[in-house]
Amino acid sequence: MTEASSFPSWLEPAWQQLLLSWREQRLAHALLFGAPAGLGKRRLAERLAALLLCAEPTPAGDACGRCQSCGWLRAGTHPDLTVLAPEETGKAIKVDQVRALCAELAMTSHAGRYKVALIAPAEAMNSNAANSLLKTLEEPTPRTLLVLLSEAPGRLLPTVRSRCRVLNFAAPPTQEAIAWLETVAEVDDPERYLALANGAPLAAAELAASGVLTERDQRLQELIAVFHGRADPLKIAADWQADAGTAVLPWWRQWLQMLLRYKLAQVPPAEAGARQGWCQIADTVDSREMFQLCDRISATERALNSGLNRQLALEDLLIRWARLAGPPRKVRTT
Ligand SMILES: [Zn+2]
Missing domain, CATH: 1.10.8 (Helicase, Ruva Protein; domain 3)
Incomplete structure (x- = not known):
């Protein structure tokens, strides 16, 4: 399957816009793609990078897929493409990483064409890192392209945002x-x-593709067990630490939203595992407290990147969750 045939249809207008800028030689040197996860920001950035790096783009404006540069891209070894991400998932992008990137972008291209850098997630740059990017954004070397990908463009420094051409995407119908x-x-x-x-x-x-639903269902059952006092919040917090930011907390937020939609508008949960246990809980809890817990979960998700003690944070959320069921009870350990 070619990139063009599998490309998300809803990104086609944005792609055509970028292609036109490229053809007319007025492509901005810094782009900011802002959209929630899973809408294809990276696909769009990679398609553009492939085009700029390719030796012989097709007349339609796509990478040829056959030249040396396209081969390097497929192998993930292209010397003119840098992808900057946190060294550890969920942590910040550090100032040294950004300095190294800026030094790299200031050098001439290995293949004699563009040099491209993707920064994702851009909001993971701490303020020192973001500040050290400003000079490159202000005085870019010719034929360099920086693409910042962000799920939360509002959290970028305004001075960074204002130096980028911004493209925001919404979910398709x-x-x-x-x-x-x-x-x-x-x-x-x-x-x-x-x-x-x-x-x-x-x-x-x-x-x-991931088969993650089995794990998701297990986490949901654990959450229901904590609510009913059948599981120890401290033990569950320990089990959840590793994938708190990528799975458990976003899932929990979704489940609470399902629960609120059921409670306030009688919309049954889309998830089979949630239907019975969840609806039962929905009938007993207070909506306002649910909204407050949702806010706390979001705040914890944001704070995970700044060295928060995960165990304590998860314990706090789970204990609050269990308290919503009523006065504290002793956990039954059988
Ligand atoms: Zn090519």
């Missing part, structure tokens, strides 16, 4: 997303995965 998932990503039961991915089609495709 459900019918378009389902059609793409069915025909291009070949996902069975696309409605279910799309609902779980909050309408983000690429996230839905990833979810379908």
